[in-house]
Amino acid sequence: MKDSIYRSHVLICTGTGCVSSGAKTLKESLEEELAANDLSGEIKIVETGCHGFCEKGPIMIVYPEGVFYCEVQAEDVEEIVEEHLLKGRTVERLLFKEPMTEEQIPSYQDIDFYKKQQRIALANCGKIDPEDINEYIALGGYEAAGKVLTEMEPQEVVDTIKDSGLRGRGGGGFPTGLKWQFAKNSESDKKYVICNADEGDPGAFMDRSILEGDPHRIIEGMLVGAYAIGADEGYVYVRAEYPLAIKRLEKAIEDAEEYGLLGEDIFSSGFDFKLHIKKGAGAFVCGEETALMNSIEGKRGMPTPRPPYPAVRGLWGKPTNINNVETYANIPYIINEGAENFSAIGTEGSSGTKVFALTGKINNTGLVEVPMGTTLREVIFEIGGGLGNGKKFKAVQTGGPSGGCLPEDYLDLPIDYDSLLDAGTMMGSGGMVVMDEDSCMVDVARFFLNFTQSESCGKCTPCREGTKRMLEILNRITDGEGKDGDIELLLELGEHIKSTSLCGLGQSAPNPVLSTIRYFRDEYEAHIHDSDCPAGVCTELASAYVIDEEACIGCGKCAKVCPVDAISGEIKNPFTIDPEVCIACGACEPECPVDAISQG
Amino acid sequence: MAEMTEEKLAEYLEPVKEILSRYEKKERYLIPVLQEAQEEYGYLPEEVMKEIALGLNLSLSQVYGVVTFYSQFHQEPRGNNIIRVCMGTACHVRGGDGILKAIRDELGIDAGETTDDLEFTLESVACIGACGLAPVIMINDDTHGRLTPEKVPEILAKYQ
Numbered sequence: 085m086k087d088s089i090y091r092s093h094v095l096i097c098t099g100t101g102c103v104s105s106g107a108k109t110l111k112e113s114l115e116e117e118l119a120a121n122d123l124s125g126e127i128k129i130v131e132t133g134c135h136g137f138c139e140k141g142p143i144m145i146v147y148p149e150g151v152f153y154c155e156v157q158a159e160d161v162e163e164i165v166e167e168h169l170l171k172g173r174t175v176e177r178l179l180f181k182e183p184m185t186e187e188q189i190p191s192y193q194d195i196d197f198y199k200k201q202q203r204i205a206l207a208n209c210g211k212i213d214p215e216d217i218n219e220y221i222a223l224g225g226y227e228a229a230g231k232v233l234t235e236m237e238p239q240e241v242v243d244t245i246k247d248s249g250l251r252g253r254g255g256g257g258f259p260t261g262l263k264w265q266f267a268k269n270s271e272s273d274k275k276y277v278i279c280n281a282d283e284g285d286p287g288a289f290m291d292r293s294i295l296e297g298d299p300h301r302i303i304e305g306m307l308v309g310a311y312a313i314g315a316d317e318g319y320v321y322v323r324a325e326y327p328l329a330i331k332r333l334e335k336a337i338e339d340a341e342e343y344g345l346l347g348e349d350i351f352s353s354g355f356d357f358k359l360h361i362k363k364g365a366g367a368f369v370c371g372e373e374t375a376l377m378n379s380i381e382g383k384r385g386m387p388t389p390r391p392p393y394p395a396v397r398g399l400w401g402k403p404t405n406i407n408n409v410e411t412y413a414n415i416p417y418i419i420n421e422g423a424e425n426f427s428a429i430g431t432e433g434s435s436g437t438k439v440f441a442l443t444g445k446i447n448n449t450g451l452v453e454v455p456m457g458t459t460l461r462e463v464i465f466e467i468g469g470g471l472g473n474g475k476k477f478k479a480v481q482t483g484g485p486s487g488g489c490l491p492e493d494y495l496d497l498p499i500d501y502d503s504l505l506d507a508g509t510m511m512g513s514g515g516m517v518v519m520d521e522d523s524c525m526v527d528v529a530r531f532f533l534n535f536t537q538s539e540s541c542g543k544c545t546p547c548r549e550g551t552k553r554m555l556e557i558l559n560r561i562t563d564g565e566g567k568d569g570d571i572e573l574l575l576e577l578g579e580h581i582k583s584t585s586l587c588g589l590g591q592s593a594p595n596p597v598l599s600t601i602r603y604f605r606d607e608y609e610a611h612i613h614d615s616d617c618p619a620g621v622c623t624e625l626a627s628a629y630v631i632d633e634e635a636c637i638g639c640g641k642c643a644k645v646c647p648v649d650a651i652s653g654e655i656k657n658p659f660t661i662d663p664e665v666c667i668a669c670g671a672c673e674p675e676c677p678v679d680a681i682s683q684g
Numbered sequence: 685m686a687e688m689t690e691e692k693l694a695e696y697l698e699p700v701k702e703i704l705s706r707y708e709k710k711e712r713y714l715i716p717v718l719q720e721a722q723e724e725y726g727y728l729p730e731e732v733m734k735e736i737a738l739g740l741n742l743s744l745s746q747v748y749g750v751v752t753f754y755s756q757f758h759q760e761p762r763g764n765n766i767i768r769v770c771m772g773t774a775c776h777v778r779g780g781d782g783i784l785k786a787i788r789d790e791l792g793i794d795a796g797e798t799t800d801d802l803e804f805t806l807e808s809v810a811c812i813g814a815c816g817l818a819p820v821i822m823i824n825d826d827t828h829g830r831l832t833p834e835k836v837p838e839i840l841a842k843y844q
Contacts, residue, residue: 285811286774443773
């Protein structure tokens with residue numbers, strides 16, 4: 085390699101999160117500053133993929149010390165170069181502070197957020213330059229593909245994956261080895277493998293981060309899968325909303341082709357594999373495997389009934405294996421480390437790790453990868469650093485629009501596929517949204533149903549009509565017009581839609597409603613019977629604000645912020661709020677310098 | 685577009701013909717061709733859809749069916765800047781609605797509409813996948829995170 089020896093490496097995260105927080109300008113000023121100090125030959129800047137800690141971005145890690153700086157801006161560069169890179173002194177003000185203890189943590193490995201994670205799928209994310217194939221290879225990349233292609237029979241590969249206990253990470257949790265076995269068993273002159281990167285669940289972004297941070301791992305996982313089932317062509321179906329992921333994957337495929345890791349006669353084994361990228365066009369239902377294949381074929385992305393399963397009749401009628409991004413990301417590890425070492429991680433029914441996108445009202449937002457069986461409490465309070473602003477935990481929503489909300493009583497639940505299903509939610513793709521006492525559970529259920537309703541493709545009646553009727557009822561409840569029997573009707577409709585819809589979208593769409601009724605029925609009842617939204621979110625139900633005339637000093641600040649002009653009065657005289665016009669948004673309350681405004 | 689002369693129309697369709705010339709006549713290329721054509725024209729006018737149907741040996745109804753199915757495709761002219769306001773879960777619980785409202789007030793258009801001067805098109809989208817920065821909007825390919833309604837005018841001004 086042409087690189088000289090550097091005494092220090094500065095890693096800057098250039099994932100989507102950090103770029104929007106200013107990582108590109110940060111990198112440019114660092115380049116300039118290094119050049120100005122004649123350090124360009126001694127210190128190397130590496131652009132990496134996502135570290136998962138997007139909220140604290142832009143993130144910079146200085147090696148060999150492993151010092152972790154967060155929220156670094158271009159203005160900080162001079163000090164970092166002067167103090168750290170020249171004098172060897174850590175710039176303390178840029179270190180991460182633990183939200184609970186305010187303690188400053190210099191090193192990457194010692195931060196609670198990272199310390200308690202076990203990274204397999206995300207192992208290289210944030211560590212390597214995703215656009216440099218040599219960095220992936222240097223960390224053992226393509227060793228698994230080499231081993232499989234030169235030393236293993238396809239059936240041995242399938243058996244290894246079966247023994248590992250790996251289950252689909254895209255939501256369903258179907259055993260991956262079994263899926264491969266079905267596709268392998270199908271006789272055909274042509275087979276395909278597909279990577280489902282149509283990550284559409286609101287609140288999930290692990291697939292995007294893996295593609296942006298370690299694209300070669302996906303190529304390698306697909307290569308192993310293709311060899312195992314006997315496919316010579318593959319597609320990665322990526323959301324068009326992920327331009328950076330597409331760009332990095334394109335580069336990775338080009339480089340792999342140049343190195344002979346894709347194309348013909350790979351590792352002189354006689355095995356050929358060609359990989360294409362297919363950009364989605366914005367339809368959530370395309371995450372469903374049969375809809376996704378229709379979309380690749382150039383049709384409307386609507387699901388078709390199964391069976392026949394894709395393993396028998398898939399893309400263009402040929403046997404096809406479809407797995408999710410994170411599933412493929414686990415494959416190289418299983419081949420390299422062995423099925424036993426993989427299945428030793430996690431729980432009995434759910435082996436390995438799972439990546440969660442931890443978001444919502446939580447201190448440390450980001451991507452976390454933990455062994456299956458970790459409890460919700462550990463993820464939310466230890467890794468996630470608890471809730472912000474001293475608010476009380478109310479619920480955690482898992483599984484995106486297909487999942488449900490769990491209350492405080494379930495915080496000690498070990499997370500795996502089966503325990504979540506029993507509790508009325510699901511793993512889904514791994515979104516985990518934390519809600520505090522200011523979140524209204526009826527509103528949350530309505531939010532998700534509104535999403536699935538608008539994304540319903542319209543092919544089957546239960547999903548198309550059923551979700552619409554459920555949404556109408558929820559809208560009525562949040563508008564204060566709920567009536568007796570609404571809850572029962574929602575439950576009945578929900579169960580019917582679940583059992584009669586054609587695809588996973590409809591079969592899981594009622595989950596957010598059913599789970600919130602199960603655990604937070606009192607909130608529904610308060611909306612319906614008492615016309616009250618306990619969290620104060622549903623503005624139609626909230627009572628208007630009033631101004632205490634005695635206390636009002638007539639400054640008029642409140643009137644300026646009122647979005648509906650409900651506040652009137654003359655300067656230096658008491659102002660009044662028209663209760664008929666007030667939407668109870670609360671915008672006026674913090675404006676008042678003398679605390680004269682309150683909710684009536 | 686009825687007023688276009690034959691000559692003008694032929695000229696107008698040059699770019700889409702060029703795009704079609706790079707693809708085989710197969711249904712599987714419909715979505716990539718539509719994506720490229722929309723990139724070129726900014727939206728998908730009827731004449732362009734007709735040309736694509738002809739070029740890929742499909743019926744116009746097949747093309748229309750695909751265009752109307754996917755939210756990425758548009759049949760109306762769009763603004764120079766596309767604002768996508770994230771309505772995902774994380775943004776929802778962190779006040780995404782307030783951001784949408786602030787943009788609506790600032791531009792005087794609703795989600796799904798374009799300003800009269802064709803400067804901005806406002807859309808609400810399900811999830812941008814930048815949940816760590818919620819609430820988030822995307823303007824063209826730039827992501828703006830950790831927003832408050834107060835920051836909206838300043839950000840929009842950069843694109844005016």
